[in-house]
Amino acid sequence: MTTLRLILGDQLTREISSLDGLDTKSDVILMAEVMEETTYVPHHKQKIALILSAMRHFAQSLSKEGMQIDYVKLDDPHNSGSFTGEVARAIHKHKIKQIIVTEPGEWRVLEMMRDWSTLFSLPVEIREDDRFFCTRGRFARWAEGRKSFRMEFFYREMRRETNLLMEGDEPAGGQWNFDHDNRKSLPSGVKAPKRNRFTHDAVTKDVITLVDKLFPNHIGQLENFGWAVTRVDALSALHHFIKDCLPSFGDFQDAMKQGEPFLFHSIIAPYLNCGLLTPREVCGAAEQAWKRGKAPLNAVEGFIRQILGWREYVRGIYWHQMPAYAQGNALNATRKLPEFFWTAKTAMNCIAQVVEETKANAYAHHIQRLMVTGNFALLAGIAPAEIEAWYLAVYADAYEWVELPNVHGMVLFADGGLLASKPYAASGAYIDRMSDYCKNCAYDVKAKSGEKSCPFNRLYWHFMIENEAQLSKNPRMAMPYRTLAKMPAERRAEITREALAFLDNGDLETE
Numbered sequence: 142m143t144t145l146r147l148i149l150g151d152q153l154t155r156e157i158s159s160l161d162g163l164d165t166k167s168d169v170i171l172m173a174e175v176m177e178e179t180t181y182v183p184h185h186k187q188k189i190a191l192i193l194s195a196m197r198h199f200a201q202s203l204s205k206e207g208m209q210i211d212y213v214k215l216d217d218p219h220n221s222g223s224f225t226g227e228v229a230r231a232i233h234k235h236k237i238k239q240i241i242v243t244e245p246g247e248w249r250v251l252e253m254m255r256d257w258s259t260l261f262s263l264p265v266e267i268r269e270d271d272r273f274f275c276t277r278g279r280f281a282r283w284a285e286g287r288k289s290f291r292m293e294f295f296y297r298e299m300r301r302e303t304n305l306l307m308e309g310d311e312p313a314g315g316q317w318n319f320d321h322d323n324r325k326s327l328p329s330g331v332k333a334p335k336r337n338r339f340t341h342d343a344v345t346k347d348v349i350t351l352v353d354k355l356f357p358n359h360i361g362q363l364e365n366f367g368w369a370v371t372r373v374d375a376l377s378a379l380h381h382f383i384k385d386c387l388p389s390f391g392d393f394q395d396a397m398k399q400g401e402p403f404l405f406h407s408i409i410a411p412y413l414n415c416g417l418l419t420p421r422e423v424c425g426a427a428e429q430a431w432k433r434g435k436a437p438l439n440a441v442e443g444f445i446r447q448i449l450g451w452r453e454y455v456r457g458i459y460w461h462q463m464p465a466y467a468q469g470n471a472l473n474a475t476r477k478l479p480e481f482f483w484t485a486k487t488a489m490n491c492i493a494q495v496v497e498e499t500k501a502n503a504y505a506h507h508i509q510r511l512m513v514t515g516n517f518a519l520l521a522g523i524a525p526a527e528i529e530a531w532y533l534a535v536y537a538d539a540y541e542w543v544e545l546p547n548v549h550g551m552v553l554f555a556d557g558g559l560l561a562s563k564p565y566a567a568s569g570a571y572i573d574r575m576s577d578y579c580k581n582c583a584y585d586v587k588a589k590s591g592e593k594s595c596p597f598n599r600l601y602w603h604f605m606i607e608n609e610a611q612l613s614k615n616p617r618m619a620m621p622y623r624t625l626a627k628m629p630a631e632r633r634a635e636i637t638r639e640a641l642a643f644l645d646n647g648d649l650e651t652e
C-alpha cells in the first residue's frame with residue numbers, strides 16, 4: 142500500500158513522528174512550497190527564505206538516505222498553491238492509499254487536514270508532535286479545574302518530570318527561579334559577542350532570488366540573511382551561543398542597546414520552531430555547560446525556563462484554548478496599527494530602533510517585543526487581530542502556536558488574565574532604565590505632559606484611566622490605581638486630551 146507522508150516547513154527533523162515506520166521502498170514523502178503558506182500573512186522576506194532553503198536542504202538529506210521525495214517548488218508551473226491542492230496532486234500522481242502527517246503547529250492547518258479524509262476518501266493519520274516536552278494531553282491534565290494558568294507552577298512540574306536542573310527532589314541551587322540575579326541593564330563597558338551568521342550556498346542563493354522576485358512588497362531586507370538552513374549549521378549556532386553568550390544570558394536578558402540587536406540572546410528560536418534543533422538537546426546542552434562550570438546557574442536556569450517553561454506553556458495554552466482564544470478582546474482595543482510598525486518612520490526612537498532591526502534581521506529579542514512594540518500596542522489600544530498579524534509576519538521564529546499566546550495573552554491582556562496575572566504596561570521610565578534609546582530620542586522621557594513628553598508616559602496613564610473599571614480590582618495593579626485615585630480631575634482630563642492628541646494626530650515626525 143503506497144503511503145504519502147507529508148512534511149511541513151516547520152517539521153524539518155529526521156525524528157518527526159510522521160516518518161516513524163517509514164517504508165523507503167514504497168512510501169512517498171511530500172514536501173511542498175505553497176503560496177498559501179507564504180502569504181497568509183505577509184511574512185518577512187528572510188522568514189520565507191529561511192523556511193524554503195531549510196526545506197530544500199532537508200529534502201536533499203532525506204533523498205541521500207534513499208527516501209522517495211516528491212518536492213514541489215514554489216515556482217513550479219503545476220503548483221496548486223495550497224497544502225490541500227498539493228496532497229490532491231500527489232495522491233493522483235503516486236496512487237496513494239493512505240496519508241500520514243504529524244499534527245501542524247497552527248489551528249488553521251489542522252482544520253484543513255481534518256477535512257482530507259472525507260475530501261480524498263482515504264485514511265488520514267494525524268500523529269502527535271512529540272518534539273515537545275509536554276504533550277497536549279499532559280497540559281490539559283495540568284490545566285483541568287484551574288481558572289487561570291501560571292507559568293511558574295507549570296514550569297516546576299516540567300522540571301520534576303524532565304529532571305533538568307534537579308538535585309534529587311529539589312531544584313539545583315535550592316531555588317526554582319533566579320530572576321532576582323537577572324534583569325540588569327547593560328553597563329557601558331560590556332560588549333556583546335560577535336555573532337556567527339552563515340554564508341549562502343547555491344540552494345540559499347536560488348531561494349533568495351526567488352523570494353526577492355515573488356515578494357518584493359513584503360517587509361525586510363535579504364542582503365544580511367545569515368540564518369542557518371541546515372541542522373549542522375543550526376548546531377554550530379547553538380554551540381556558539383552556549384560558549385560565548387550563555388554565561389551572561391541571565392544578567393543581561395532584559396537589556397536593550399542601540400546597534401546591538403542580539404546581545405547575549407541565543408537567536409535559536411527559528412531553528413527550534415522549524416525543527417533544525419530540538420528543545421531536549423538545547424536544554425541538555427545548557428545544563429551540561431552549568432555542570433562543567435562553564436556557565437552560572439542564574440544564566441542556565443533563566444535560559445532553560447524560557448524553553449522548558451515559557452515555550453511549552455504557551456503551546457499548551459494555544460491548543461487548550463483554540464479556536465476561541467484568538468477571538469477574545471478583554472480590553473476592547475480597536476485602534477488600527479500605525480504605519481510606522483512597517484516603516485520605522487517615527488520620532489519615538491525606541492520603536493524606530495526595534496522596527497529597523499526587525500526589518501534588517503527578522504529578529505527582535507523578547508524585551509524589545511514585549512516592552513517596546515508590545516507595550517506601545519497595549520497602551521495605544523491596538524486591535525488584537527491587527528498587531529497579532531504583524532508579529533506573525535515579521536519574525537523568523539513566528540508561528541501562531543507561539544506568537545498568539547505571547548501577543549494576545551502576555552502583551553495585550555486580551556484573554557482577560559488567563560496567561561498573565563497583570564498587563565505588562567510601563568511608562569517611558571522602564572525603557573529608559575533598560576536601554577540607551579531615550580538619550581537619542583526627540584521626546585523627553587522625563588516629561589509627563591506637553592508636546593515633547595514621551596508618548597509612553599502620556600499613554601500609560603491614559604491606559605490606566607481607560608481600563609479603570611476592568612483593572613483597578615486586580616491586586617497586582619494596586620500601585621498605579623492608588624496613584625490615579627489621588628490625581629486631580631484636571632490632570633486626568635489633561636492626560637486624556639494629550640494621549641488622544643497623540644493617538645489621533647500621530648507623533649512629532651508624522652504630524
Ligand code: FAD
Nearest residue numbers: 406407408409410447451452506507510511538539544547
Ligand atoms: P532567547 O532569549 O535566547 O530565549 C531562548 C529560547 O526560549 C527562545 O529561542 C525561545 O524558544 C524560548 N522562549 C523565550 N521566551 C519565550 C516565550 N515567551 N514564549 C515561547 N518561547 C520562548 N517566540 C517564538 O518562538 N515565536 C514567536 O512568534 C514569538 N512571538 C513573540 C511575540 C511577543 C509579543 C513576545 C513578547 C514574545 C514572543 N516570542 C516568540 C518569545 C520570545 O520573544 C522569542 O522566542 C525570542 O525572542 C527568540 O529569540 P531567541 O531565540 O534569541 O531567544
Ligand code: DLZ
Nearest residue numbers: 149150151173174175178179245246247
Ligand atoms: C511559514 C511557512 C512558509 C512561509 N512557507 C511554507 C511552505 O511553503 N511550505 C510549508 O510546508 N510550510 C511553510 N511554512 C510553514 C507552515 O506555515 C507551517 O507548517 C504551518 O503554519 C503549520 O505550523
Ligand code: SF4
Nearest residue numbers: 491569579582586595
Ligand atoms: Fe521611547 Fe519615550 Fe524613550 Fe523616546 S523618550 S525612546 S519614545 S521611551
